[in-house]
Amino acid sequence: MTSNTVISARDLSLTFETNDGPVHALKGVNLEIEKGDFVSFIGPSGCGKTTFLRCMADLEHPTGGTITVNGVSPQEARRARAYGYVFQAAGLYPWRSIGGNIRLPLEIMGYDKAEQARRVKEVLSLVDLAGFEQKFPWQLSGGMQQRASIARALAFDADLLLMDEPFGALDEIVRDHLNEQLLHLWDSTHKTICFVTHSIPEAVYLSTKIVVMSPRPGRITDVIESPLPRQRPLDIRDTPEFIEIAHRVRDGLRAGHGDEV
Numbered sequence: 001m002t003s004n005t006v007i008s009a010r011d012l013s014l015t016f017e018t019n020d021g022p023v024h025a026l027k028g029v030n031l032e033i034e035k036g037d038f039v040s041f042i043g044p045s046g047c048g049k050t051t052f053l054r055c056m057a058d059l060e061h062p063t064g065g066t067i068t069v070n071g072v073s074p075q076e077a078r079r080a081r082a083y084g085y086v087f088q089a090a091g092l093y094p095w096r097s098i099g100g101n102i103r104l105p106l107e108i109m110g111y112d113k114a115e116q117a118r119r120v121k122e123v124l125s126l127v128d129l130a131g132f133e134q135k136f137p138w139q140l141s142g143g144m145q146q147r148a149s150i151a152r153a154l155a156f157d158a159d160l161l162l163m164d165e166p167f168g169a170l171d172e173i174v175r176d177h178l179n180e181q182l183l184h185l186w187d188s189t190h191k192t193i194c195f196v197t198h199s200i201p202e203a204v205y206l207s208t209k210i211v212v213m214s215p216r217p218g219r220i221t222d223v224i225e226s227p228l229p230r231q232r233p234l235d236i237r238d239t240p241e242f243i244e245i246a247h248r249v250r251d252g253l254r255a256g257h258g259d260e261v
């Protein structure tokens with residue numbers, strides 16, 4: 001672990017006790033994430049991607065091993081507001097305007113009105129929604145709503161962004177556009193991003209590091225360091241380098257699946 005280490009998981013395990021017996025959501029997970037990394041977690045349903053993200057966010061508590069966030073416990077990191085969390089669904093309050101939704105966590109945290117207004121403007125422009133502050137969620141497309149939820153997660157300017165399959169419900173064209181915007185945002189803000197996805201092209205396009213996971217028990221089967229440059233136009237997806245990484249991810253997913261049967 002170095003001073004640049006954002007997430008450090010050592011032999012991390014989490015077993016849920018259920019009526020049907022124990023569920024090993026995570027077992028023996030080891031991973032280091034450095035400042036500025038864009039890390040995707042990919043794997044079949046039930047391999048523990050969400051559980052891992054929730055452990056980072058102090059929303060679940062490991063039953064074995066250790067995990068630190070910025071060198072401290074997830075609980076301390078949560079209290080220090082070390083991360084923003086973006087959920088699968090945008091989860092905006094329909095009775096609040098877009099500005100009102102983004103402002104809500106800032107109100108709770110006691111920022112003064114001028115600072116709230118400044119931050120709302122800043123994050124809306126970061127996600128390309130300048131001018132939409134007064135609109136209500138139902139007046140925005142699904143992709144715009146998801147961008148607004150990213151803006152809300154960015155509002156208190158945490159260096160770490162945890163994103164749980166934020167674009168899963170969107171069509172491919174919108175998703176491509178949001179992927180480009182997210183890469184741009186990552187590049188311009190130097191944040192560290194942990195991103196859950198089911199899509200191989202999305203994982204390869206976005207990431208500096210791709211973590212391939214496998215279920216029962218949930219574990220990491222491969223960690224791929226991407227050789228792709230930081231600046232990535234969408235057509236990088238047609239290059240041999242991109243296709244080679246995508247193959248490796250697919251092979252990793254297949255191997256993990258083979259263990260199940």
Ligand SMILES: Nc1ncnc2c1ncn2[C@@H]1O[C@H](COP(=O)(O)OP(=O)(O)OP(=O)(O)O)[C@@H](O)[C@H]1O
Nearest residue numbers: 016018023025044045046047048049050051052218
């Ligand atoms: N609160 C809980 N109680 C019991 N079991 C749980 C709980 N949360 C998750 N699980 C189980 O833990 C395993 C991992 O779940 P998790 O949601 O982390 O997987 P995932 O990889 O994110 O799946 P998906 O891609 O479907 O979102 C699954 O078998 C799930 O059923």
